[in-house]
Amino acid sequence: MKAVIFVIGYLILAPFVGALLDGVDRVITARMQGRKGPCVLQPFYDLSKLFSKQMIAVNNVQLLLNLSYLGFIVISGSMLFGGTDILMCLFLLSTADMFLVMAASSDSSPFANMGAAREMLQMMAYEPLTLLVAVGFYLAAGTFHVGNIIQSAVSPVLYMPGMLLGFMFTSAIKFRKSPFDLSTSHHAHQEMVKGITTEMSGPTLAIMNIAEYYEKVLILGIFALFFINSSWWSWPVAIVFCLAIYFMEILWDNVSARLHWKTLLTSCWLVTLLTAGVNLLILILMK
Amino acid sequence: MGKLSKSPWLLHYDASSCNGCDIEVLDCLTPRYDVERFGVINTGDPFQADILLITGGVNSQTAPVVKQLYSQMPEPKVVLAVGICACTGGVFKECYNIRGGIDTVIPVDIYVPGCAARPEAIIDGVVKAVKLLDEKKEKIRAQKGREEQPGGTYGSEK
Ligand code: SF4
DSSP states (O other): OHHHHHHHHHHHHHHHHHHHHHHHHHHHHHHHTTOOOOOTTHHHHHHHHHHHSOOOOSSSHHHHHHHHHHHHHHHHHHHHHTTOBHHHHHHHHHHHHHHHHHHHHTSOOHHHHHHHHHHHHHHHHHHHHHHHHHHHHHHHHSOSBHHHHTTOSSOGGGTOHHHHHHHHHHHHHHTTOTTSOOSOOSSOOSTTTTGGGTTOOHHHHHHHHHHHHHHHHHHHHHHHHHHOOSSTTHHHHHHHHHHHHHHHHHHHHHHOOOOOHHHHHHHHHHHIIIIIIHHHHHHHHHO | OOHHHHSOEEEEEESSOOSHHHHHHHHTTSTTTOGGGGTOEEESOGGGOSEEEEESOEETTTHHHHHHHHHHSOSSOEEEEESHHHHHOGGGTTSTTEEESGGGTSOOOEEEOOTTOOHHHHHHHHHHHHHHHHHHHHHHHHHHHHHHSTTOOTTOOO
16 A cells, blocks of 8 residues: 555656756756756746647657656656565666667767767666666665565665765766766757757657656665665655755766766776675675 | 746857857856846757847858758747847848848847847847747647637637
């Protein structure tokens, strides 16, 4: 019963929470740059505008692929919030990303194609660590099942602080923040215009944005999983930590410039090895 | 305020500007003027833009580009000519390669004069463009309504 409530809550609230976080993000970013910034509700205005615009489709499949992207992310998020297998949830998340890559490479724009290629590079950069995190949860809690992980006596983060650090590093890719916003950027002043979203307009782009909001909440949910244990007070603590981590991502976004893809790949793999790898070794030796 | 007026996204194109006006356009994004507080985003992408902001007059090389950018933008859209060059050709009007203002190639909705146009004037232009966007949206909606209800008046039963 609890799981059903969580899933329904995720399905309904996630886009709103995601959009609101995005609005807060834009305000904080503006303040960090000495500007006033838009209204917190700006992402909602943007979305409703995008839906009201004329639909220019470059081909027939793009909308379908974007919808699949949204669909798979929603399923993946529902699995996490429904308390099922975290490994399956992460696999579905990667599958969803493949649909985005296909959507971007389905059109003829060189910018979109280059964005698609870089999106795949980014997947290569974050995927090893994401899988290690799942293994870490298994070693810390003895199960891949989210519903059981949150019932552990102590928060998993005590066993896997290295993994948390590594995940914080690579989730900048998922949040599409610099220095890792290679495939597309929220601020369109980059060498590839809008990268993967270049040929998406109006409703298609809106669907992609909604999917990103679902994904944002999903990633924050995984962060929360690090902190939640069987006691009730771990929930508010987890939420506070999630917000703090999100704030740090914004800060990082504002103080760093975009990296070259080679640096992205080597730095992500190095961090994976040093944080998650060492953490994993210690966990294996401990058990 | 309508939906469009709360999130107007700009596409800035330099047709043949001396860069004076371009700098002023970028000025609008700096902390001093900060157009993002109106929800304005400077997208580099015609597919996502609502307002096409052009600086400089049109020459033979940029004419096809301007036409293509305009055709790639989804309806409703507004064209904003910034700087006297974009309005009429300005000091370059008599040059052998200049065709004249932007309106020699595509329909221009709003003209922002000045050499270079001041950021305040550009923001004024953008605010006007935003109002026009809403009006155009209404027109499109009214047209659609007529198509869906042949012979009926607005609000009548189908
Ligand atoms: S109006 Fe003046 S500043 Fe602007 S492009 Fe023309 S010459 Fe340059």
